[in-house]
Amino acid sequence: MSAILMVMQTNAVLGEVFTALSDMEGLVTTELELVRHLDNYIQEEEIRLKQLKRFLEEYESMYQEASEDVSQYLANPVNAYLLVKRLTSDWKQVEEIMTQNVGSIFVKNITRYRSTLPFPSDEDLTGAAVALMRLQDTYELDTHALAEGKLLGKKYSRQLTAGDCWELGRQSYNNGDHYHTVLWMGEALNKLEEESNKTATRQEILEYLAFSTYKQGNVKEALQLTDELLKIVPFHQRGLSNIQYYREILHQQGEIQFQQQHETAGANSTIEPFNTSKLKLTKPSGTAGIPAEQWNKYERLCRGEKLMDPKIEARLRCRYVTNNVPYFFIQPIKMELASLKPRLVIYHNVVTDEEIETAKKLAQSRLRRSTVQNSLTGASEPTKYRIAKAAFLQNSEHDHIVKMTRRIGDVTGLDMTTAEELQVCNYGIGGHYEPHYDHARKGEVQKDFGWGNRIATWMFYMSDVEAGGATVFPQINLALWPQKGSAAFWFNLHPNGEGDDLTQHAACPVLTGSKWVSNKWIHERNQEFRRPCGLTFDAEM
Numbered sequence: 001m002s003a004i005l006m007v008m009q010t011n012a013v014l015g016e017v018f019t020a021l022s023d024m025e026g027l028v029t030t031e032l033e034l035v036r037h038l039d040n041y042i043q044e045e046e047i048r049l050k051q052l053k054r055f056l057e058e059y060e061s062m063y064q065e066a067s068e069d070v071s072q073y074l075a076n077p078v079n080a081y082l083l084v085k086r087l088t089s090d091w092k093q094v095e096e097i098m099t100q101n102v103g104s105i106f107v108k109n110i111t112r113y114r115s116t117l118p119f120p121s122d123e124d125l126t127g128a129a130v131a132l133m134r135l136q137d138t139y140e141l142d143t144h145a146l147a148e149g150k151l152l153g154k155k156y157s158r159q160l161t162a163g164d165c166w167e168l169g170r171q172s173y174n175n176g177d178h179y180h181t182v183l184w185m186g187e188a189l190n191k192l193e194e195e196s197n198k199t200a201t202r203q204e205i206l207e208y209l210a211f212s213t214y215k216q217g218n219v220k221e222a223l224q225l226t227d228e229l230l231k232i233v234p235f236h237q238r239g240l241s242n243i244q245y246y247r248e249i250l251h252q253q254g255e256i257q258f259q260q261q262h263e264t265a266g267a268n269s270t271i272e273p274f275n276t277s278k279l280k281l282t283k284p285s286g287t288a289g290i291p292a293e294q295w296n297k298y299e300r301l302c303r304g305e306k307l308m309d310p311k312i313e314a315r316l317r318c319r320y321v322t323n324n325v326p327y328f329f330i331q332p333i334k335m336e337l338a339s340l341k342p343r344l345v346i347y348h349n350v351v352t353d354e355e356i357e358t359a360k361k362l363a364q365s366r367l368r369r370s371t372v373q374n375s376l377t378g379a380s381e382p383t384k385y386r387i388a389k390a391a392f393l394q395n396s397e398h399d400h401i402v403k404m405t406r407r408i409g410d411v412t413g414l415d416m417t418t419a420e421e422l423q424v425c426n427y428g429i430g431g432h433y434e435p436h437y438d439h440a441r442k443g444e445v446q447k448d449f450g451w452g453n454r455i456a457t458w459m460f461y462m463s464d465v466e467a468g469g470a471t472v473f474p475q476i477n478l479a480l481w482p483q484k485g486s487a488a489f490w491f492n493l494h495p496n497g498e499g500d501d502l503t504q505h506a507a508c509p510v511l512t513g514s515k516w517v518s519n520k521w522i523h524e525r526n527q528e529f530r531r532p533c534g535l536t537f538d539a540e541m
């Protein structure tokens with residue numbers, strides 16, 4: 001991935017809802033409203049049907065009476081009158097009730113709600129499905145366990161139906177992701193067998209599963225699946241041409257004999273569970289541009305694997321610091337050394353719960369899908385590299401923000417007047433930020449504040465995260481686990497102004513819970529006497 005530079009804000013509509021958990025909470029209210037509407041609608045329809053039933057009963061009983069002896073029945077002038085009445089004015093009422101369109105009134109009301117309540121879009125659905133796939137890959141989650149609503153051995157949600165699995169497979173297929181299509185269509189196929197009320201059809205599942213199985217390089221299995229599809233729908237156009245194609249490939253590979261080419265591949269008449277472990281499947285690797293082994297390390301760190309050299313780890317200590325700030329003499333700050341090279345520290349209890357609440361509240365209504373600045377064009381655009389929402393807060397907005405900024409200045413000894421505004425960031429389902437550098441690297445365009453490059457990053461952790469969501473540094477085998485109230489600090493640039501490539505870092509996808517962080521990017525200008533520039537790369541901070 002070309003390094004991502006400035007993180008900006010936009011009003012981009014794509015995936016506006018699913019990208020932050022705080023906005024997703026609004027969807028629960030939306031759903032409650034819809035449930036209430038549907039309930040009212042059903043009640044109204046029931047009243048309507050009751051009225052019709054009353055007419056029916058009356059018509060039936062009158063008919064019964066009349067049919068016993070028609071002429072005697074009609075000899076009664078009242079009966080004659082009632083018969084005429086029933087077939088004229090009464091029937092008009094029946095027709096009116098029958099044509100009452102209660103549904104469309106409710107639909108209109110709901111449409112009106114769409115502008116006032118948060119509603120997810122199709123992009124949100126795709127985004128949420130992609131996020132689930134990302135979690136599955138990063139944390140090596142088993143498809144079947146996920147479909148059972150289990151995460152890390154714990155039952156979290158209700159089971160997915162065959163139809164739900166099919167939909168996840170279809171979303172993956174539409175994204176050109178055949179690996180996850182096979183996993184989820186396979187699960188859909190197995191789930192379908194257990195269902196008494198079918199939520200998908202075998203035919204629909206097989207159509208996707210067969211093709212994606214082929215795309216993943218399993219021609220023989222694709223042939224069998226297509227064969228099964230053709231047993232259900234013998235004239236399936238695409239199925240017929242695909243099976244021909246698969247047979248030719250297998251024949252060329254010497255896998256089947258010529259006479260077998262026109263025979264069915266011996267698909268079983270009994271339905272066996274579909275077993276993906278027998279297939280050759282290739283997991284899509286991360287973002288283009290990040291070497292596979294680096295991506296692999298990033299994922300391992302996210303999963304909590306310990307990769308740091310124990311000798312280095314043994315040199316990491318905790319201590320209390322005062323930085324010669326009188327206030328800190330009374331209450332020293334607990335500093336934990338997380339890495340020596342580059343020097344990276346964690347400060348504990350450096351932001352209060354009240355300050356966190358203020359920052360979240362101020363940001364809440366302004367959270368926008370994070371965009372990144374394209375390093376070639378300089379344009380800000382929404383991206384799959386960073387799925388989160390962010391807002392920038394000015395010091396003038398609240399005394400708490402001033403205090404937070406001042407504290408960063410006091411602890412780091414750096415000048416805050418050239419720092420960027422405080423960026424508050426919330427991650428939603430599978431929200432993440434792929435490996436990147438905070439500073440502009442050689443040849444890259446960064447929004448120019450006239451303050452030089454981002455010399456250092458200060459990041460407050462404003463929440464704990466139930467599972468996942470670590471900040472990892474793949475080049476130095478380091479994972480930081482969010483701890484509400486603490487902050488991470490590191491220099492992105494060497495003292496000579498060159499970027500430090502070892503500071504590459506990423507936000508792992510959030511598995512469960514909600515993650516809030518806030519970044520203060522500190523710039524080079526005005527730090528000349530606070531962090532004198534050096535000539536070497538290795539000068540200590």
Ligand SMILES: O=C(O)CCC(=O)C(=O)O
Binds near residue numbers: 007472508517
């Ligand atoms: O959320 C995190 O853990 C890291 C965020 C980050 O690296 C960034 O916003 O630049």
Ligand SMILES: [Fe+2]
Binds near residue numbers: 437438505
């Ligand atoms: Fe970053």
